[in-house]
Amino acid sequence: MSANTWNLDKSHSGINFSVRHMMITNVRGSFNDFSAEVTADPSNLAGAQVKIQIAAASIDTKDEGRDGHLKSPDFFNVEQYPNLEFVATSLTHKSGDDYKLVGDLTIAGVTKSVELVTEISGPAKDPWGNEKIGVVADGAISRAEFGLTWNAALETGGLLVGDNIKLHIELEFAKA
Template structure:
């Protein structure tokens, strides 16, 4: 049995993406390119896992500079006043195998809400260079309006320009320190 240890984020094998309904007909996808995560865990007893994630709002990338600028503005994230999004684990419960419910406090634009993600925790596994790796994948849906991100525009045909539900996908790979 391993003891709880520190794991360092392997940024080159990690990513944070999201999607939101656009004009009620398709999804706009984006990512945050700058983020950091901390993890302390005993892979033999994941109930002891502690993790937190910090995202640099200014690193948002939807492949459209104008849209990215609008998302950083006070209409949405207000990146100048609230430069980071953060998540801090509050509980982890097993659903069997590698599947878990990961609950934590998510702070966006100065508003903190408890959210639960479906999580998959894989590993530990040794890579070809002898490093021990652990993977955490999280998926969930949040309501942007619950975090005060309410800007929108009504469509002539009914409905709104930007959907309220934001689908989140987080893939993090860690190396044992």
């Protein structure tokens, strides 16, 4: 086989996150506007080229006020930095469908290397004969490492917003 372009199927994809709130619960959210450029040979995924771009203003935590604050200079500063970007630097096969995906993540102008535990399924043909690949990736980042340090102290001790952001990404691609 040779490397092919794979097109993102957004209706079967999602980029989600969660963060500790008031040290007692998790707030969950997603980004609703994103794109991906993938060139890969399913028989040799180590050479895959992956670039994901996320519109920062598409953040959705199901709370308009919170979303507005997250878009402000306190966090994503979407006017100055409209996009988050991930560019893969390596994809290492572990066993079966399990991989380690490493890449450069840029948030609000700061780029850091991140590692994602990744499961890649397929290729498989859908009922209409289209060749598909599924990707599930999980990981965590420190928001402070990206300069997202806004917080508020709680009366009982601790902070309003946790530093650890858990990522859960599910993407489906169709062979071009």
